Amino acid sequence: MRAVVYEQANVVVVRGWADPEPGPGEVLLRPVLTGVCGTDHHLLAGGFMATYPLIPGHEIVAEVVAHGPEVDPASVARVAPGSLVAVDNADVCRSCEYCRRGRPLYCRNFRSLGCNAPGGFAELMVAPARKCFALAGIGPEVAVLTEPLACAMHGADMLALTPGSDVLVLGAGPTGMLLAQLLLHGGAARITVAAPSPHKLELAGAFGADETVLLPRAGQDAAYEKLKALAPSGFDVVVEATGAPDVLSRCTGLVGMGGTVMVYGMADADAMVPFSPYDIFARELTIKGSFAQIDCFDRAILALQTGRVRTEGIVTHSFGLGDFEQALGATRLPGAVKAVVDPQR
Numbered sequence: 379m380r381a382v383v384y385e386q387a388n389v390v391v392v393r394g395w396a397d398p399e400p401g402p403g404e405v406l407l408r409p410v411l412t413g414v415c416g417t418d419h420h421l422l423a424g425g426f427m428a429t430y431p432l433i434p435g436h437e438i439v440a441e442v443v444a445h446g447p448e449v450d451p452a453s454v455a456r457v458a459p460g461s462l463v464a465v466d467n468a469d470v471c472r473s474c475e476y477c478r479r480g481r482p483l484y485c486r487n488f489r490s491l492g493c494n495a496p497g498g499f500a501e502l503m504v505a506p507a508r509k510c511f512a513l514a515g516i517g518p519e520v521a522v523l524t525e526p527l528a529c530a531m532h533g534a535d536m537l538a539l540t541p542g543s544d545v546l547v548l549g550a551g552p553t554g555m556l557l558a559q560l561l562l563h564g565g566a567a568r569i570t571v572a573a574p575s576p577h578k579l580e581l582a583g584a585f586g587a588d589e590t591v592l593l594p595r596a597g598q599d600a601a602y603e604k605l606k607a608l609a610p611s612g613f614d615v616v617v618e619a620t621g622a623p624d625v626l627s628r629c630t631g632l633v634g635m636g637g638t639v640m641v642y643g644m645a646d647a648d649a650m651v652p653f654s655p656y657d658i659f660a661r662e663l664t665i666k667g668s669f670a671q672i673d674c675f676d677r678a679i680l681a682l683q684t685g686r687v688r689t690e691g692i693v694t695h696s697f698g699l700g701d702f703e704q705a706l707g708a709t710r711l712p713g714a715v716k717a718v719v720d721p722q723r
C-alpha cells in the first residue's frame with residue numbers, strides 16, 4: 379500500500395509500506411477521509427508523542443474491509459465489512475496504575491493511531507474493532523470531524539461550565555469552533571470568539587458566537603482592549619485554543635475574579651508562559667488543561683447526527699495522498715479552515 383510516512387523529524391515522504399494485517403480483535407480498514415490537524419505539524423517537527431517511522435493521521439473515517447480473528451460478536455454485528463466508521467484513535471492499556479484507578483486518559487501506555495502507531499494517511503490501516511463507530515446518517519465529510527469533536531467533548535467535560543457563564547474562546551480553528559458550539563449549547567450566556575482570520579470569525583458567528591473580535595497576529599493591543607471592554611470585570615472562562623504562548627500569556631488578564639483559564643491548544647513542549655502567582659492567589663483563578671479524549675466518540679457522533687454541532691464550511695480543502703505536503707500547508711491558503719486527505723484518490 380501507499381502511505382504518508384514521517385521517516386524522522388522534519389522528513390516526510392509518500393511511499394510503499396507493507397499491507398497491515400488485522401490481529402486479534404482488530405479490523406482491516408480502508409481510510410476514505412482523514413483530517414489534517416495542527417498535531418500533524420507538531421508530530422513532524424518531532425514533538426508530542428511522535429515515534430518514527432510514523433504513518434500520521436488521527437482523524438479517520440474508514441470503510442471496514444475485513445475482520446481479524448477473535449473480534450467479539452457485538453463488534454462483528456456493529457461494524458460489518460462494507461460499513462463506514464469513525465475510528466477512535468486513542469486506546470489505553472487497562473492495566474497501568476492510572477487505568478486501574480479509573481483515569482484511563484492518563485494511561486502510561488497511551489496509544490494513539492497516527493501519533494505513536496500507524497494512522498490514517500494510508501490506503502489501509504488496522505484498528506481495534508471496539509474502537510470503530512458506525513456512522514448511521516452522516517457522510518464522511520461530516521464524520522471526519524468526529525475526533526476533533528470528541529476532543530471538544532472532553533474539553534467541555536473538563537470545563538464543567540457553570541450555566542450563565544460569560545465565555546471567551548481565543549482561536550477559531552476547527553476544534554475551537556467545535557468547542558465553542560458545545561459551550562454555547564452547554565449553558566454559556568455569551569460566547570465571544572477572537573481570532574486572526576475574518577472568514578473564520580464569520581463562520582464562528584454563523585455557528586452562534588454572540589461576539590467576534592479580530593485578533594491580528596501583530597499589534598494585538600487594541601484587540602485585547604476591545605475584549606476587556608466587552609467584559610470590564612473579566613470573562614468567567616477564557617479558553618486558549620491556539621497553542622500560542624503569547625496568547626496564553628494574556629488569558630489571566632482577561633478572566634474575572636474566580637475565573638478559569640483552560641489550556642486547550644497544544645503549545646510546543648518547551649514553551650513557557652509567565653504568570654503572576656499573586657494574581658492567581660488573590661483572585662482565586664483556576665488554570666486547567668484539556669488533553670485529547672478517551673471514550674467520547676459516541677457522544678460526538680450523536681451531536682453530529684442531530685446537527686446540534688454544525689460543521690458546514692469547516693472542511694475547505696481536500697487532497698490526495700501524493701499531495702500531503704500541500705495538505706499540511708493548506709491552513710495558510712486564503713479562506714482555508716481545515717484540509718482533509720482522501721487516501722484512495
Ligand SMILES: [Zn+2]
Binds near residue numbers: 414415416417437
Ligand atoms: Zn487532531
Ligand SMILES: [Zn+2]
Binds near residue numbers: 470474477
Ligand atoms: Zn494504562
